[in-house]
Amino acid sequence: MANEAVKKEPIFTEGYVIMPYKYSVGTLASKFFIQIRDSKKINGVKCPKCNMVIVPPRSVCIKCFSKIEDLVELSGKGTLVTYTVVHYDSAVQAMKPPYAVGVIKLDGADTAITHFIGEVDFKELKAGMKLEAVFNETRNANILDIKYFKPVKK
């Protein structure tokens, strides 16, 4: 037996680290997601002091730290700031590659959100292109209720 240990294949134990958890989005973000789920409307917030429009909503302004309580409705249309096409496949990927993900500045907002870009040929992706949100038929009050952003047809 192993009285003469020879160079052999290493042994692996395969398994999972499984963590069930429950995350509370908060009162303001709850309103944001409910509006997406029930009315297919994307909202931001407008700071009452410095007028910065932030999306996704925050209850504290990122610029002046004032308290924010109300949502403002946005059009769901925006401009692509930057993007990447993902080819790398792993078990923790959001989607099966290849897929495009971009930073999108919604019209009227001062901040940008990250989401998938769909219904587009990857070669046609260009910073500055106009996009609009596409919603899922079934919505569960989370960010994936927005299926992706697609180019606005001229």
Added chain:
Amino acid sequence: MKPKAQEELIYLDMTLKMPFKWRTGEPMGEFFRELKANGKIYANQCPKCGRNFCPPVNVCTRDHSRCSAKDKWVAVGPKGTVLTFFISEQSFLIPTTGEMLKVPFSVGIMLLDGAPVALQHNLEETDPEKIKPGMRVEAVLKPKGERKGNIFDIIHFKTIKE
């Protein structure tokens, strides 16, 4: 900010499931290779003080000498003697499989034949009236085709009459 009455709050209910592949290193790899291929249980021996370890160790717990796969191995088991045991009624989520552990389950520490070394593993018997320290047990292995090279290749230790 207190929510007004009847305001719906949103929660994200998620289960993060990350696949892992843990390398055993040596000498543990050698231990599992023998278990998987030949159904044999081995203990390794500290080259300095001769203490036996099952499952094997990299560093002797007595004098901290380095123990490698090239040092002496001693065949142990498959029979042994129960030193002590416990039985649990408490189930919990097994992190590596996502399933709840089947209860009741019993765990014994068995002094294995062949070397003064004890192994902790499941016992087949879960009735506390039927388990006694000093009781003889024997390892029950999975059939060769089903063995993966991990400790569950030994299913449990069954009670034998000797």
